[in-house]
Amino acid sequence: MAKAPKPRKKRVSPAEQARVEEIFHRFLALSDDPRTELNYASPYELVTAVALSAQATDVSVNKATTRLFAVADTPQKMLALGEEGLIPFIASIGLFRTKAKNVIATAAILMEQHGGEVPLEREALMALPGVGRKTASVVLNELRIEPAIAVDTHVFRVSHRLKLSAGKTPDQVEADLMAIVPEPYLTRAHHWLILHGRYTCVARRPKCEDCPIDDLCPSKSLFVGR
Template sequence: MKAATVREIFRRLAVAIPNPTTELNHSSTFELLIAVILSAQATDKGVNIATAKLFPVANTPAAILALGVEGLEQYIRTIGLYRSKAKNVIETCRILVEQHGGEVPNTREALEALPGVGRKTANVILNTAFGQPTIAVDTHIFRLGNRIGLAPGKTPLEVEQKLVKVVPKEYLHDAHHLLILHGRYVCIARQPKCPECVLVELCEYKAKTGFMA
């Protein structure tokens, strides 16, 4: 895809989505970290319902650590894989308290050393909390990278690396959320809403749904 086309894609997305940010409710970097860990294979809506009960009770590493695994499970049992997530969150809180003074670290290496935090989660924290120009490739971004033709790749890492190279600098910080939100509400998986898409004539997707109801 030509650089001018890529630039126009992000210009249009930025106009269509003027306030691109995460839909996970949080009021601190720590709350964001916990929400992102809980969001693996779960919806943001489901995570927000659980954290709305959890965070008023415990929203620091020490406070969640004090709940223990079983105590934490009571707040997040509506989320998929809640047992393993509870163990990861408690262990993450222990590491934050013991090794980082209760603060969320701002380096990829330190973040990825936390249980339940992989490259994607680390990218979300680095981008959303610390303003770094990272792109966390979830299912939406992986789909868009290939479907639109922005950054075709067989793996999330391949798509991520290509996106970082092709996205214009001025859009790199917001690219992550622009693509996620576009994928969540317009370029959806089964039947993308091509007739209402601002990228319809720029997109390289061959099976456009322009004639579908």
Template sequence: MKNVKPKSPKQSSKSNAATVRLVPARQRSAYSAAEVEEIFRRFSVQRPEPRGELEHVNPFTLVVAVALSAQATDAGVNKATRALFAVADTPQKMLALGEEKLRDYIKTIGLYRNKAKNVIALSEKLIADFGGEVPRTREELVTLPGVGRKTANVVLSMAFGQPTIAVDTHIFRIANRIRLAPGRTPDEVEAHLSRVIPEAYLYHAHHWLILHGRYVCKARRPECERCVIADLCKFPEKTCDIPAPLVELPPQVVPVAG
């Protein structure tokens, strides 16, 4: 048997340092576990029951609404889908409506022609492969035309109560801006957030972050004076380090389609 010379303490130290450097500092969370816990504790006080703002009546209409929301606002999608879901709230009814009539309902949404094709195609696949029911696994959901990982995660969370992180533009911006869970891609940010967010807060986490990004930590000018985590925030360009009063916000009013 070949003798293996043991590493000296100095050599081991160098090896360990090299291993740590495999994760660049810029890609690590800037927060301690206690700080992350406090961030989400405050979000939970501010919005005990956060809700998504896309109107839907069942898992199928949720899949459609989320697919339509790519590069569009929730408000714009809701405006278009109220009338659509009144006449087509199942895959069968969507197929009966047809692609041409579907386009008329959603023509105010960006990329509506391609999205109409995808909605018809995913309706066909749901009927052919899943008995007209929306599947409950990410692996099956992403086989639907126009459904990517983000859409699948939203559906798993909102329709089936699974704790997932759906990384949209708001979450991607915030995770990198405040250095909570830096990542170069949405998948990296999702994986990073899943590691750092305490399990007790994971189910509501993506809604808290989306709503924080939509109404407070805005893309063009963050409203730091309205932020309940201003004192904890590590954003170098924040304009305020005094947190806003931690009070429960009025319940969200999210109309139900149909």
């Protein structure tokens, strides 16, 4: 089973080290405790929300889970709801039938093998239906249990534009980020990069004029004046 890349040092010049340090120092100044935009009140709700968020927006998941968690906020209650009872709550989310099967199967495993509690170890999390390495990384990092950088489309894009990574796959980008991000920022880098990509360094036309790190971005000249 694949394991998350462990933090390691990457050989970079002193100037590059200073640039990377300044990037994350500025992110810290903007938000010292960034969190997921998914709504949750417990590890179980977090695991469920993250699993539902695959190929869906956080906004759409929050709309669904606001109603869902009001009636099924524990594995026991989710099992009582059942797959057919769950579907109406999440039908507005992409791949809802597959996700419904996984959520109910996960609830069953949690009740049968973990006493109704979410195991907060990577291997145990990844053994749950629909919970891959990315979901496990999000959960463990959000709960400040294990530094991890789950690479979604936002993190992938921002990392390349900032020249933090030239990796061609999410796993390669993750390994590069874990190597280059200063250790004090590792548990928060994931959220900073996602939020930066979601609201400022957007895909089609990044908002360089509003960017707090525009002077540190090697890609700025590609977009300014377009």
